[in-house]
Amino acid sequence: MRIGNMFLAATAAVALSATSLLAGSDRLSIDGQEMTTRAKAPDYTPNLDQVISGWVFRSEETQALELDDFDNPSFVFIDQANDLWNKVDGSEGKSCASCHDDVAEFKGLRTVLPRVVDGKLQTLEDIINSERVNRMGAEPWGYTSAPMAAMAALISLQSRGMPVQVKIDGDAAPFWERGKEIYYTRVGQLDLACANCHEDNYGKMIRADRLSQGQINGFPTYRLKNAKLNTVHARFKGCMKNVRAKPYKPGSDEFKALELYVASRGAGLSVESPSVRN
Ligand code: HEC
Ligand code: HEC
Incomplete structure (x- = not known):
């Protein structure tokens, strides 16, 4: 499988020269307002020590576009x-x-x-x-x-700089559980779950891209690739297509549940919207 092979090759390359996992800085201040780009992982994500904003994983050039609203194409x-x-x-x-x-x-x-x-x-x-x-x-x-x-x-x-804090217990619990299940289910011809890339391999290169934790604290996000604002479900759909799976529909119960679960994995990170990514 093409992406699979490149993924393995890229992973091996990183393993050989694994001095620094991250390309750019992790200190994000937007027009003087300090963002929390790393936070202690919540206890319900035992496989993560820290939750990290996608901004941290971008190149310095891409990072720079988010520092000042005049430079931010969003x-x-x-x-x-x-x-x-x-x-x-x-x-x-x-x-x-x-x-x-x-x-x-x-x-x-x-x-x-x-x-x-x-x-x-x-x-x-x-x-x-x-x-x-x-x-x-x-x-x-x-x-x-x-x-x-x-x-x-x-x-x-309007919430920029405030910490993500979705409710996951009580009546939210069944939705959160469903989202979690989707996050860990392998799908598509490449047989990969969200977790295989965004939990097991974040920080590593996949093709020319550095994998982040797949956080959504910066959404909607402006992507240099398509020169427009991208919504959370459009991004989920893109990732599912990349593993050659049939994506759920934007606005579907599945993607909403997944959104709740992914949001909860970013608890404590600042809302960074609208962010800039490649
Ligand atoms: C006819 C009056 C009316 C119009 C038009 C209207 N809203 Fe509202 N909206 C309300 C009322 C009343 C509420 C409920 C009370 C509140 O939370 O302010 C509300 C609630 C909301 C909330 C939820 C707030 C919360 O904390 O739960 C959002 C967001 C919102 N409106 C956005 C919009 C947007 C965006 C538009 C235009 C596309 C819009 N509204 C048009 C009257 C209106
Ligand atoms: C084959 C690996 C792979 C899989 C599997 C995958 N993604 Fe991604 N995803 C990427 C790559 C590559 C990017 C772009 C670089 C980055 O931000 O990680 C990305 C980006 C994202 C982003 C944007 C992050 C940001 O900061 O803007 C989100 C959100 C996301 N993925 C969620 C998901 C979800 C949810 C799933 C499961 C349905 C999933 N991904 C499955 C590779 C993958």
């Missing part, structure tokens, strides 16, 4: 989201701004998502679409669409 989309925020749409003749004074009122919301409401696991994308449909009488946005990614980035930005 902010073009933040501007677009501000326009969407004020744009009237739907049968009620309202915009988000008609009812919400300032998007800053959602400070902290991103740190607790996904969360269970009335027995259902709710993501930020679910909330945005429910606002559009139920309060504006507007069409829902596509789950990984450009306006959705932009609005999710604008709302997440």
